[in-house]
């Protein structure tokens with residue numbers, strides 16, 4: 001079953017009328033992970049921000065976004081706020097930008113859980129502490145008292161994963177969630193994403209320019225170039241039999257990079 005359908009999405013900058021996303025359509029099926037890949041500036045983030053209506057005021061979008069068959073593109077902002085988080089949750093590229101710098105993590109999480117579930121402080125804290133423990137975050141009670149700047153990017157990403165586990169949304173949108181992290185933390189966070197999918201049975205849109213990561217997590221892939229979807233298919237179709245030159249180029253550069261690392265590390269790394 002299709003859970004989220006994006007139809008003829010067009011996005012443009014009203015300041016200079018530059019078209020950023022050109023009439024793209026794609027869908028996310030139940031319990032599947034769709035990866036959006038492409039080089040920097042190809043429009044991956046803009047696509048997801050447009051679904052969530054997180055674009056800057058000068059950016060406009062047209063088209064349709066259907067969630068469980070209902071058009072949410074023209075939903076009033078108050079209804080959209082309710083939907084975001086509980087039904088469709090976005091995990092940002094940079095953990096720091098997801099949290100209010102002037103509030104503690106606890107205040108932020110409690111507000112979110114109050115808004116979506118009406119939980120009081122005790123209920124929210126219990127759920128978050130349990131969720132953070134389940135993904136091996138140490139001292140969760142202390143974490144709730146901290147401000148975002150007191151925690152590392154990897155910690156903030158994991159807190160967002162813990163919150164997503166509590167919210168159990170139907171669709172999770174993860175925008176390059178490992179970009180700002182070092183290699184070891186990246187590996188751990190990807191592992192958390194894979195188990196997040198298993199535990200919540202959520203569908204996922206996973207944005208990445210790292211095809212190695214995509215191979216680990218995705219079922220379906222769309223490839224973007226200059227605001228257009230140039231190829232789409234299942235993971236094995238895209239990797240084993242890419243039809244588009246740009247897809248072939250992305251895969252070959254990934255393989256070259258992988259081989260270089262293998263040589264450097266004496267054959268110890270796989271992609």
Ligand SMILES: Nc1ncnc2c1ncn2[C@@H]1O[C@H](COP(=O)(O)OP(=O)(O)OP(=O)(O)O)[C@@H](O)[C@H]1O
Nearest residue numbers: 013020038039040041042043044045046047056209
């Ligand atoms: N706030 C903005 N205002 C105007 N143009 C923007 C804005 N944000 C992004 N763009 C432009 O939109 C295009 C697509 O950007 P987008 O961030 O979606 O790319 P991306 O594929 O996600 O890249 P990256 O992998 O670097 O995050 C780029 O040309 C970018 O310059």
